[in-house]
Amino acid sequence: MIPLFGQDDLRRRKEINLGGARSASYSDILQEAKAKRSQRHDLKRKQDSATKIQAWWRGVSRKQQTRRDLKQVFVGDVSGLTGLRCLVLLGVDQDALGIWSSAVASGSQDILLHTEDNWRVLLRKTSVLLLQAIASEPESQYAPLHLNVLQLLQSSAGLEYTQYVLDHGFYRLLGDAIQRIPLDSKTSPTLPPLVTLLTTPLSQGSLHAQTLPQVLTHILSIPLLPNRLPLTALTAFSARLPLSSLHVASPAIPSIIADPVLAEPEPKVHLIANLVVLTSPRYSKLPAQALEAYLELLAALMNALPTHALEPPERNTRDAPRTWADGDEIEVDEEDEVAPQVTVVSSFEPPPRLPELDTRTRTRLQTLPSSAHLNSLLGAAQHHPSRQSLIAFCFALTTVWPTRRDKILGTVVAYNGGGLVRELYRSYVRSSPLGHEETLNSLTNSEYAAAWPPLLFLVDLYAQALLTMGDDEFFSVAGQPATHRNPLSVDELRTFSRQMLNIAFTLYWRDDLRTGAGGEGVPGVPSLRWEGVREKLTRCLQAIHARDSRRPFTPRDHWLVTSQVDMVPFIQAAVLEEQNLEQPSNARTLTKRQIAYMSPRLGVLNNIPFAIPFEVRVSIFRQFVASDLVARGLLSTSGRHAFYPKTRVTVRRESVAQDGFDHLGDVDLHAPVAITFVDQFGNEEAGIDGGGVFKEFLTSLCKEVFDSDRGLWLANKKNELYPNPHSYATEAHSLNWYRFIGRILGKALYDGILVDVAFAGFFLAKWLGKQSFLDDLASLDPDLYQGLIFLKHYTGDPEELSLNFTVAEEEFDVAHTVDLVPDGSNIAVTRENRLQYIYLVSHYRLTKQIKKQSEAFFEGLSDMITSRWLRMFNQQELQILLGGVNAPIDLDDLRRNTNYGGLFDDHESTIQTFWRVVNAFDQEQRRKLLRFATSCSRPPLLGFKELVPNFAIRDAGSDENRLPTASTCVNLLKLPRYQSEKVLREKLLQAINSNAGFDLS
Known part of the structure; x- marks a missing residue:
């Protein structure tokens, strides 16, 4: 519109500001422009959205109309080609598919016999639609009809339709259908024809390479599959499952493990449980190749699971039950370590989520580690030329299910007189490249993937065998029966132990392997980290070295790595690492594993100390003490004793122990202590001090407190002392005495004062947090030891001996029994569980009876001596450190x-x-x-x-x-x-x- 003449000028004149009011600023104008632009943008967006909604609605309306038109045409020609085209275009329409299936089932089966291309294409697509309809609503009224039509289609049309549905999710869809049927609906009319349909392709041997992986992935991974199927259907499914052809699926095992369906631990666990239930009764009939593939698959599945996945612990791992006897859960303490330990977190990653398993699944999984199952499996595999898959299976089972580890290893060790142990070493480990000096720098290479499982399984087996192996067996000769012999000869042990030592030292020494930076896992055992390998090797090496210390069989310097390490820098670095650990930020109790992670030299000294010469370790110990004195202000850095007020204590000659106990209980014994003796008349004895009188006090005190008549200590036939297991010794007053004696002996070690006291080896082991073995029992109770050896080698039925899982005790002439396990009096000792019984009896006598006494003693000892300092020595060396070397006097x-x-x-x-x-x-x-x-x-x-x-x-x-x-x-x-x-x-x-x-x- 064109403004009238003069209107525009009038508007401008009205905007003239003559009153002095402030006009709009530049920023206000910008804000107003932005607001108007935003309004225009919102308006346009609303208009566009409205347009899209209208278009969508028109599309939906048109689609609905088209479907109505297609359905009308379909109803008018249900059995014709046009109707079939409309059915395919309609997709998964339950009503339309139901009408078509009803028509086919009621007399129009000739539809399925058409051979023209257009019919075949449409029938193939329809078969997939029927499967999808069943998967989405397996209990609809049409589902049995759909299954019937599919069965007719496969039987009449042959391989073409079977191959097509297999390529288009046949087993995935049927698996979905089974899982959508409630677990308690075994009477569902859908289940019998559904099982019949899914087993039909399995009758085609040429399809096994395709069908078996799909069945494993989509059907056998269904939770509680046997509980979902009626008995007749389950029997039919089990009978038609071609387990004897499992080997054709071997190439697909990696893709099975990587399938998204099995991405979480739970479906893997269900696949394991279902496989074991269906396959274990057929072990003896399976061809060698099929059994090998079965074991290979189970091993791969277990290696892909987190620890404890087969039995998630319901409480702290340390309290998890171990099963010693078939079907009986037996509570066993973890190794009774006197030294306090803290939980080790080897990774900063969050712990893996463990599946929540139904009790019925747990029950089925119990088959895996049972002695009966393992013996059946070992028997079936004993004539097969290759044991690689059997080794991988057993090792994976011990790794993923650690609470059953001892039972599994014990069963395998006992089988065939230790024959598998010998075979493992001679066929696999002896020729392995692992452990040779030229391969130590390439331990993480994938080329050694096949070598690690046999080596590590042998390490576990042999460490387990040593728990119940007496020296008579360990040093056996060829003439002895196989069941009475060491599975490995002494010559083989020399080579094997050196092979393990080379690997273990490398794992402690190399930064990338010590700290876990050496890859995601061990080649061939992805679920295991290098830290776990190191611990397995250490456990076995310590057990073998303990035998060698007691009765040498290796050459001089066999255990030393002095050729790989310069000792002078080693000592200096070890002292520096110890000083770093003593910093306030690290002032807490560290486990051997944590120390190995933080300090390579201390890791070696605390775990495989025998790799370093004893004299070097004693020198390091004295330097540790000197550093501690400096840190406490008791010694200058130049080595001169600093001024420090002495604690002065008066002791009566006739009551040295009691006065020491009364006056030194709260005294810092790291500092000098001045002892003044008082004779029977109350007169102070004059004499030389300078620390010497304390040595005399210590000598006199030891004569008193270690007198067996006092009731705290007993002596074996070699006059070696150990705590009295009597209940009196566990009372609070007695434990305070053990604590005091520990402090006093710690003072002797700290000051370098030799004490003429000998302790039993199994008690010294408690100082070091080490395990006692069956052979240690010979020094404590020779009669019991001989009885257990007799039981171990008894050729008859052990149940004839009427033994159970109890031990007899006698106090104050009153005998009573103690259960080794809950309800142990009702658990008979059998051929299968006798090794566990022997272990538990030895463990009780050597460890549990003196547990409180040992803990109190060590509490006092560790108040003076850091526990990791002591772990640099074994029992014999600790005795030498305490009382001097039993060698000729120079x-x-x-x-x-x-x-x-x-x-x-x-x-x-x-x-x-x-x-x-x-x-x-x-x-x-x-x-x-x-x-x-x-x-x-x-x-x-x-x-x-x-x-x-x-x-x-x-x-x-x-x-x-x-x-x-x-x-x-x-x-x-x-x-x-x-x-x-x-x-x-x-x-x-x-x-x-x-x-x-x-x-x-």
Whole structure:
């Protein structure tokens, strides 16, 4: 519209601001423009949306009209070609498909016999529509009709239609249908024809390569499949399942495992459970190839599962039950480690989700680790040329189901007198490239995938075998019966142990393998990490080395890796790593696994310490103590003792133990302690201190507290001590004494004071958190040991012996029985579970009876000595560290490290005569002299320079009628100035043989 003349000028004049009011700013104008633009955009969007909705509605309306038109045409020509075309175009229309199936079933079956191309194409597509209709509504009134038509179509039209439906989700759709039928609807009319239909393609041998993988993936992975089918249908399905042709599916195993249907753990578990139920009764009839494929498939499935997936723990893993006897859950403590442990998290990834399993599935899975099932499987496989799949299956089962690990390994070890153990080593491991020096840098290579399962399974088996193997079997000879022999000869063990040691040391030493950066998993065992491999090897190596320590069978330096490691930098780095661990941020109890993760050298020292020379480890131990003294301000960095006020304690001579217990309970024993002895009249004894009197106190205290008449300790036939298992020893007061004794012995170790006390090996093992074995029982209870060996080798039926899972105890002349397992009195010892019974009896006698006493003792010991320091040694070495080495006394070394006092020096005539006399002593006389002067008959491991304080000889005057005396508290021999060699010899022998009195003056 064109404005009238003058209107535009008038509008502009009205906008003239003459009143001084502020006009709109530039930003206001921009905001207004943006708002208008946004309004226009919203309006356009609404218009576009309206247009799309209208178009969609027109499309829906047109589609609905078209479907009505198609359906009308279809109803008018149900049995004709046009009607069939309309049916295909309609898709999954339950009513239309129902009308067509009813027509075919009621007399129009000739429709299915058409051979023209257009008919065949439409019939193929219709068959898929019928399957989809069944899958979506398996209990509709038309489902049985659909199944009947499909069965007629397959039987009349042959392979063409079968192949087509197989290519278009035949088993996937039928699997969906089965799962949509409620579990308790076994009477559903759909199930029998459905089972008949799904087994029809299985009769075509030429299709097995295609059908078997689909059946495994979509049918056998259905939860509780046997419970869903009527008995007749289940029987028919089982009979028609071509398990004897399983080997044709072997190439498809990787694709089966990777199928999205099996992506989660639960369907894999159900596939395992259903496979075992359907296949285990046929083991003896399966061809070798089929059995091998079956085991290969199960192993692959289990390797793809997280740990505990076959039996998710309902409580903490540490409390998970182990099954020792078939069908009986037996609660067994985890290895009784005295040292407190913390849970190890080896990865920062969240823990895998474990499936929630129905109790019926759990019951079926119990078949897998049962002795009957494993023996049946081993028997079926024993004549097959290849055992690779059997090995992979057993190893995968122990890995994914650790709470049944001992039972599985025990059954396999016992089978055929350990024959599988021998075969594993001789056929697979002996020739394996793993463990050879030239392959240590390439352990993660996939080319070794086939070598790892046999090696690791053998490691597990042999470690398990050692639990119940006596030394008579371990060192057996060829003439003994197979059941009484070590599966591996001593020569084989030398090679095998070195092979394991090379791998284990590499796993502790290499950063990428120690910290888990060496790949996703072990080649051939993807569910296992390198940390797990390291632990398996360590467990077996420790057990073999324990035998070698007790009765050597390996050559000198067999266990050492000194050729691979420079010891001087090793010691320096180990001390530095220990100092780093002692930082406040790390001030917590660490497990051996965590230490191995953080510190390679400490990992070696705590797990395979025998790889490092004993003398080197003792030197490291002393340096650890020195570092700790520095950290506590008790020692300067230059090695000089810092000023620190001593704790002064008065002790009565006739009550050394009680006064020590009363006065030293809360004292920091890392610091110096000054002991003042008081005689029976209350007078203080004068004497030499400087730490020496504490040594005398310690010697006197040990004589009292380790006296078996006090009731805390017992001695075996070798006079080796162990805690009294009597219930009295578990009372609070007694446990406080064990705690105190542990602190005192810790003080002796800390200060380097030798104590003339010998402990039983199985008790020393508790100090180190190690397991005791059957052979350790011989030193505790020889009669029980012989009885268990008899049971192990008994050729008759063990049930004839009327044994059960209990042990007998007697206290205060009253006998009672203790269940080794819940309701153990009602569990008979059988041929299948006798090894577990032997293990449990040994475990009870060697560990459980003294558990509280050992824990209290170790609590006191660890207050003085960090537990990881002790784990650098085995039992024999720990005894040497505590009481000195049982070796010939080196007089030259003793003389080099002897101090002199009074008128004596190394060139004085009496001293010259003394050394000539002592040089003529035999070793027994030399030990008596050492005991007389120092209270311990054994020299320090690293020589007399380590004796604290050094051995000393002081002038005791010129009276030749006096006998030599000693101040053992300061390792001092007081020797009169004898002029005659004969007199010196006589007086010295008289003194050391009569253990002449202690003199403090």
